[in-house]
Amino acid sequence: MHYSGNMKKVLLTGGLGYIGSHVAVELIKQGHDIVIIDDLSNSEYTVLGRLSELTGTEIYFELGDVRDIDFLKGVFQRYEIENVIHLAAKKAVGESVNKPLHYYDINVSGLINLLKVLEDHQAKKFVFSSSCTVYGQPEFLPVTESTPFGDTPSPYGKTKQMCEQILGSVAKVARYEVVSLRYFNPVGAHHSSKIGELPKGVPNNLVPFITQTGAGLRDQLKVFGGDYDTPDGTAIRDYIHVVDLASAHVKALKVDLGPYTALNLGTGRGYSVLEVIKAFEEVADMKLNYSIVDRRVGDLPEIYGDPSMAYKKLRWKAELGLTDMMRDAWKWQQGLAK
Numbered sequence: 001m002h003y004s005g006n007m008k009k010v011l012l013t014g015g016l017g018y019i020g021s022h023v024a025v026e027l028i029k030q031g032h033d034i035v036i037i038d039d040l041s042n043s044e045y046t047v048l049g050r051l052s053e054l055t056g057t058e059i060y061f062e063l064g065d066v067r068d069i070d071f072l073k074g075v076f077q078r079y080e081i082e083n084v085i086h087l088a089a090k091k092a093v094g095e096s097v098n099k100p101l102h103y104y105d106i107n108v109s110g111l112i113n114l115l116k117v118l119e120d121h122q123a124k125k126f127v128f129s130s131s132c133t134v135y136g137q138p139e140f141l142p143v144t145e146s147t148p149f150g151d152t153p154s155p156y157g158k159t160k161q162m163c164e165q166i167l168g169s170v171a172k173v174a175r176y177e178v179v180s181l182r183y184f185n186p187v188g189a190h191h192s193s194k195i196g197e198l199p200k201g202v203p204n205n206l207v208p209f210i211t212q213t214g215a216g217l218r219d220q221l222k223v224f225g226g227d228y229d230t231p232d233g234t235a236i237r238d239y240i241h242v243v244d245l246a247s248a249h250v251k252a253l254k255v256d257l258g259p260y261t262a263l264n265l266g267t268g269r270g271y272s273v274l275e276v277i278k279a280f281e282e283v284a285d286m287k288l289n290y291s292i293v294d295r296r297v298g299d300l301p302e303i304y305g306d307p308s309m310a311y312k313k314l315r316w317k318a319e320l321g322l323t324d325m326m327r328d329a330w331k332w333q334q335g336l337a338k
């Protein structure tokens with residue numbers, strides 16, 4: 001497949017990562033020409049070949065760090081970039097508590113670098129990877145886009161709040177539109193099992209820990225807290241299939257939204273930890289080894305989003321349910337074991 005050099009491109013930062021690789025597939029499926037930049041700090045170079053296999057096309061890739069403004073300037077000189085989807089950031093809540101400066105440097109300075117370079121180029125749209133964590137512990141559920149920012153305990157969450165505030169100000173004077181997509185809990189993998197989540201070390205997140213326990217890589221899942229004020233006592237989250245999440249990014253490029261828009265990307269349905277475990281046990285046809293232990297510090301009892309604004313503005317809604325999420329997450333895990 002030859003490179004279509006003259007097409008205007010979408011710059012996808014962090015495009016070899018978990019979310020990024022799924023966004024890359026959806027962008028190419030919809031006919032976009034993309035350039036991926038990634039520093040491989042939380043991704044594998046082999047994902048690039050998987051993406052080419054999946055999409056039947058070669059993909060422009062440049063190894064680099066968003067903190068290196070000269071690298072970013074070079075990328076904009078080498079390609080005609082019309083849209084930017086910025087996913088390159090650190091995202092581990094716990095790690096951010098121990099390494100706050102690292103998180104502010106990459107997540108905030110990295111964004112500022114990208115916005116500085118954009119000042120010298122004509123872009124149409126800047127899509128930013130934000131998170132429901134900006135809401136902290138909301139007073140009312142479901143969370144809507146007018147729910148105020150809350151006291152988010154981790155530096156990771158604070159970087160997302162800061163980035164949205166920076167983008168809100170820049171959008172008022174920039175020639176391009178800005179969309180902040182507030183992810184709830186992305187889980188699952190592409191149905192082909194060629195791309196998926198590759199957590200480094202012991203997974204912090206629930207679903208990869210479940211699938212690794214199912215695969216015998218972990219002895220037992222610890223359920224953090226069974227005494228929350230929820231129907232079964234375990235905490236509730238709005239899990240969303242990563243492919244649904246990815247398709248929202250492509251839709252965000254298509255529609256005119258005005259200078260600054262923030263949208264919740266969730267399903268509108270919360271599931272408890274025990275409900276997720278049950279869904280896994282059904283798709284994997286096994287009993288999962290787990291025990292209920294003390295709560296994890298910093299966890300919210302319950303959060304789920306109202307996705308109606310994303311439907312209104314993007315004509316997007318999540319199509320896949322919890323069974324799909326767990327089926328695809330399990331299939332991906334089984335493929336890794338081989």
Ligand code: WQD
Pocket residue numbers: 091092093131132133183184185186204205206207209221222223224225235236237273296299
């Ligand atoms: C989900 C539920 C845990 C692991 C975080 C970030 C968010 C996003 C996703 C980056 C909670 C419980 C978990 C385990 C468990 N990150 N759990 N045992 O904390 O909702 O969100 O990750 O984008 O910004 O805040 O996700 O998957 O860690 O936890 O019982 O071994 O599963 O207590 O109730 P979380 P999670």
